[in-house]
Amino acid sequence: MPDYVVDVHTHVYPPAYMAMLRARKTVPYIHDPADKGTPRLIILSSDDDPSIPIDKRGRPVDSSYSDINVKLKFMSQHGIDCSVISLANPWLDFLPESEAVEWASRINDNLEALCVSANQEGEKKKLFAFATLPLSSANPPRIADEIKALPSLPHIRGVIMGTSGLGIGLDDPRLDEIWKALEETQLVIFLHPHYGLPDEAFGGPEVTNRYGHVLPLALGFPLETTIAVTRMLLSGVFDRFPKLQVLLAHSGGTLPFLAGRIESCILHERKFTANGGTVPGPQRSVWDVLKTNIYLDAVVYGTAGLKAAVEAGGGSDRLMFGTDHPFFPPLSDDETEWPSVTTNYKAIADSFDGDQVSAAAVLGGNAVRILNLQ
Numbered sequence: 001m002p003d004y005v006v007d008v009h010t011h012v013y014p015p016a017y018m019a020m021l022r023a024r025k026t027v028p029y030i031h032d033p034a035d036k037g038t039p040r041l042i043i044l045s046s047d048d049d050p051s052i053p054i055d056k057r058g059r060p061v062d063s064s065y066s067d068i069n070v071k072l073k074f075m076s077q078h079g080i081d082c083s084v085i086s087l088a089n090p091w092l093d094f095l096p097e098s099e100a101v102e103w104a105s106r107i108n109d110n111l112e113a114l115c116v117s118a119n120q121e122g123e124k125k126k127l128f129a130f131a132t133l134p135l136s137s138a139n140p141p142r143i144a145d146e147i148k149a150l151p152s153l154p155h156i157r158g159v160i161m162g163t164s165g166l167g168i169g170l171d172d173p174r175l176d177e178i179w180k181a182l183e184e185t186q187l188v189i190f191l192h193p194h195y196g197l198p199d200e201a202f203g204g205p206e207v208t209n210r211y212g213h214v215l216p217l218a219l220g221f222p223l224e225t226t227i228a229v230t231r232m233l234l235s236g237v238f239d240r241f242p243k244l245q246v247l248l249a250h251s252g253g254t255l256p257f258l259a260g261r262i263e264s265c266i267l268h269e270r271k272f273t274a275n276g277g278t279v280p281g282p283q284r285s286v287w288d289v290l291k292t293n294i295y296l297d298a299v300v301y302g303t304a305g306l307k308a309a310v311e312a313g314g315g316s317d318r319l320m321f322g323t324d325h326p327f328f329p330p331l332s333d334d335e336t337e338w339p340s341v342t343t344n345y346k347a348i349a350d351s352f353d354g355d356q357v358s359a360a361a362v363l364g365g366n367a368v369r370i371l372n373l374q
């Protein structure tokens with residue numbers, strides 16, 4: 001086992017957020033079955049299929065989603081020393097402006113308080129956090145002010161962000177004020193999917209739901225992330241904000257694999273001014289951005305994806321271990337080790353076979369350096 005293991009991809013729904021979901025009847029919501037069976041968490045739009053009985057929609061939700069002591073126990077069981085916790089999707093995307101702003105500060109104070117109590121002297125497990133932004137408020141100056149206030153919370157190391165931005169995606173020029181605040185504060189943006197792809201991409205809702213969560217999670221999520229970061233690149237976000245630091249969930253979706261194709265399409269695009277057209281295409285290459293602005297988590301469950309992530313980032317020093325806890329739990333109650341976690345540990349061990357230094361960096365050293373987790 002390496003000296004120090006850090007999990008940069010691990011979520012919580014604080015109890016107050018769970019209570020808010022319980023009070024809702026539209027996605028996202030929590031349904032408590034009348035027979036007092038296990039509550040169900042319905043967060044993805046494809047979860048809320050009226051042809052599925054409500055007691056079977058979504059997925060079972062237990063205390064691992066909201067009880068920090070359960071997370072601390074999970075950390076012990078999996079050799080994790082430090083976790084950078086973040087609110088899980090869909091964050092505050094669905095709330096109106098007035099509520100989103102209030103909820104963001106409530107959640108961020110709550111995350112900070114969890115970190116403070118976990119990090120007391122003598123406690124072995126450490127917590128830090130990615131804050132939540134009230135993006136649905138669609139009020140950039142207000143959001144920028146929230147960002148500038150975040151360094152007053154000593155355990156906040158970045159912000160988690162979905163792909164919708166202010167509602168129309170991350171190439172929206174109205175986000176510039178927000179990118180500027182994030183660049184100035186040097187807070188890492190943890191870019192995470194939620195919306196996937198329209199059911200039509202998989203053959204319609206009937207086909208999507210025939211296979212449960214597999215198509216939305218295995219394909220929809222990674223492609224959503226890839227599309228979001230590619231739109232940032234194409235719209236010149238990384239040209240205008242060259243110091244932006246973005247951690248992409250699930251090893252960048254498919255970005256490491258597709259980076260060469262994206263670069264080639266950009267070079268062949270006649271509309272871009274660099275090629276004689278009138279549209280300002282990106283000034284910097286995908287490869288440069290991958291090596292300068294992008295970090296990837298190591299939540300990819302296999303050596304082929306992990307090696308692509310290392311290669312795309314120009315080495316192992318931009319890759320950080322994660323678990324995606326509390327998602328992907330074991331299907332049987334008697335398993336204490338989560339196969340989703342051991343698979344990621346194994347992928348790291350196999351990819352860096354014999355290179356203990358790189359493996360240790362990915363498991364913890366990189367996160368300590370990049371996120372300043374001393």
Ligand code: 5CU
Pocket residue numbers: 011043044088089213217324327328
């Ligand atoms: O299983 C899922 O739906 C998810 C999710 O919603 N968010 C996440 O981070 N991982 C898995």
